[in-house]
Amino acid sequence: MPVIQSSGYGTATGVLGLVRALLDDAAVSTGDVFTDAVLIPFVNSAYHQLQFAMANAGVETFIRDNVVLTVPPVISVDPSLQVVLNDTQNQMTTVSPTPQIPTDLLVPTRIWERATGSSEPFVPLAQRKDGLPSESQQQRLRYWEWRTDGIIFLGATQSNDIRVRYESVLPDVAQGSDMIQLRGAQDALAYYAASLAAQSRGSAARDFYSAGEEALRKILVRSVRRQQHSMHRRKPYGRRRTSNSW
Numbered sequence: 001m002p003v004i005q006s007s008g009y010g011t012a013t014g015v016l017g018l019v020r021a022l023l024d025d026a027a028v029s030t031g032d033v034f035t036d037a038v039l040i041p042f043v044n045s046a047y048h049q050l051q052f053a054m055a056n057a058g059v060e061t062f063i064r065d066n067v068v069l070t071v072p073p074v075i076s077v078d079p080s081l082q083v084v085l086n087d088t089q090n091q092m093t094t095v096s097p098t099p100q101i102p103t104d105l106l107v108p109t110r111i112w113e114r115a116t117g118s119s120e121p122f123v124p125l126a127q128r129k130d131g132l133p134s135e136s137q138q139q140r141l142r143y144w145e146w147r148t149d150g151i152i153f154l155g156a157t158q159s160n161d162i163r164v165r166y167e168s169v170l171p172d173v174a175q176g177s178d179m180i181q182l183r184g185a186q187d188a189l190a191y192y193a194a195s196l197a198a199q200s201r202g203s204a205a206r207d208f209y210s211a212g213e214e215a216l217r218k219i220l221v222r223s224v225r226r227q228q229h230s231m232h233r234r235k236p237y238g239r240r241r242t243s244n245s246w
Contacts, residue, residue, distance in 0.1 A: 010186045013176035015043055018190035022208060023197060034197060036176055042200070044172045046192035050185055050216065051170060057220045061182065064104070065165040070116055071141060072096035074155035079134045083141075086150030093155060101151060104168040108151055111144050116159035125162075184222075188215035 016039050020028045031038070055062045072094040074081050081093045089097040112122035125144045132145050137155045141162070145152045151164075170181045180186055191212030198205035 008183055009179040009181055011176060012043060012173040012178045012180060015180060015186050015190045016176055019194045019197060022194040039193060039197060040173060042193040042196040045196055046189050049192055050182060050189055053216060055167060057223065059223045062168050064168045067102055067164045069099045069162050069164065071098060071153060071160050071162055073158050074137050077137050077157065079136050081155050082132065083153040083155040084150045106167045106169050108146055108164055108166040110165040112163040113141050113160045116161050122163045185219060188212050188219065191215055
């Protein structure tokens with residue numbers, strides 16, 4: 001019987017071995033010159049490049065949703081107050097510390113809210129890209145803004161839960177057993193990493209980079225084809241509305 005893998009993701013070990021093979025390192029499994037310690041920074045740099053290229057092309061791997069955080073009420077009603085959620089906890093304007101945003105959050109895309117402890121549906125907040133209005137706090141948060149790597153609210157007089165949908169980044173690899181959380185991207189990742197490693201030693205790396213670009217192109221083609229499965233009927237070019245004359 002075939003062995004069923006426990007995950008569809010590959011590990012960094014496979015990527016590191018392929019990089020060493022491309023760079024003609026005699027000890028492919030451990031590395032004489034290109035050891036894991038030498039290659040992992042290049043693998044992570046290539047990992048970042050792949051993630052941004054795939055996200056910019058619309059690959060949904062990086063979308064996180066239904067992450068719920070609790071925003072505590074403000075200390076007092078004051079239009080000058082703003083409540084900040086960022087990478088640290090803050091207690092300057094609220095009765096309790098605000099939660100830290102998820103560590104893998106790159107940028108939020110949508111936010112909803114409901115009263116803490118309730119089972120009511122989440123209601124969308126309005127995103128403001130030109131600054132929050134100067135208004136007194138009410139029971140609901142109502143608005144949000146993404147600024148200085150933080151989610152900014154006017155605040156509310158009661159505690160509210162927010163549901164956040166956001167674009168994420170994947171964690172870096174630290175050792176060979178770490179997973180590469182991009183399905184089917186191990187070859188592209190290895191080619192890009194080999195290109196960076198070769199450049200660091202003054203070697204020609206154009207072929208490795210081109211191979212990485214081709215491997216990435218194939219990933220994006222599959223993603224685009226999947227997104228085109230939905231049916232859309234286009235109106236014929238030059239179609240005109242006709243009427244009968246009597």
